[in-house]
Amino acid sequence: MTQQGHAVREVVVGVDGSDEARRALTWALCEARLRGTAVRAVTVWVGHRPPDDADGADRSGSVARFEADAVAGMRADADAAARATGTTAVPVVPEVRYGHPARTLIEVAGADGLLVVGSRGLGGLHGRLVGSVGQQCAQYADGPVVVVRGDSPAAGADAGGRVVVGVDGSADSVTAARFAAAEARLRGAQLHVVHGWIDTVSGYGGPLWAVPDTTLQEEAGATLQQSLRAAGLDRPGDLRVRAEAVQGVELDVLVDVAGGADLLVVGSRGRSGWAGLLLGSVGLHCVTAAPCPVAVVR
Structure with a gap:
């Protein structure tokens, strides 16, 4: 794709197990199929340590289990979305990161990635129509950001709408x-x-x-x-x-x-x-x- 068409290295989607994140993942899979690229599904744990490592102790086993469980959850959601939308051929790379959610997602996507977020995730401000993560990504990302809204984000993704x-x-x-x-x-x-x-x-x-x-x-x-x-x-x-x-x-x-x-x-x-x-x-x-x-x- 030409530069004017915004060539995309990969589609990066923020996931957290919420229904909004699953809709964003579904949209990301359909978009990646159209673009012929991969999806990087990223879950960000707030802070610098996983939940079982709060005191800084050496718990490599529990950290590995936490990350393995998170990756398994992402893969399960991706598999379900791919079967529902016929996007099983799209490569999905799950990834666990630690830090500030919006800042981390923006960093992973960079200027040449397409960043996809749900309209509101589990970590958002529940009194708002758009969670803080999605709004911050839309405000500050270096590249294009898609905030997935609506009940059927994948509908018409390749249907000539x-x-x-x-x-x-x-x-x-x-x-x-x-x-x-x-x-x-x-x-x-x-x-x-x-x-x-x-x-x-x-x-x-x-x-x-x-x-x-x-x-x-x-x-x-x-x-x-x-x-x-x-x-x-x-x-x-x-x-x-x-x-x-x-x-x-x-x-x-x-x-x-x-x-x-x-x-x-x-x-x-x-x-x-x-x-x-x-x-x-x-x-x-x-x-x-x-x-x-x-x-x-x-």
């Missing part, structure tokens, strides 16, 4: 559009490019007649076309592309349009969002509210 990407003219959104195009090609899916726009004058910066609505709509169309050109999607090719400018707040527009999609792709930070955040408000809203898996592309 739809991949949605939000664009706003920023460099991040152009990168996201290229990644989304590669994902759509892998699936034989339609690429749905969406630009959300609102009347930023009426009711906030001036009277209703300050800027004609047609002008704002024309500007939105121009931004959409500019994004398509920058991503190389404005020419006929092997990809079915649907592009539209939709009136509404961008974060709400993307979540609405993503209904029934295989994947929603967003840039790590668009023109909006706070300068101090690596993940803008639109991306953060999508990973907490979208009805399907969300890819955050740096």
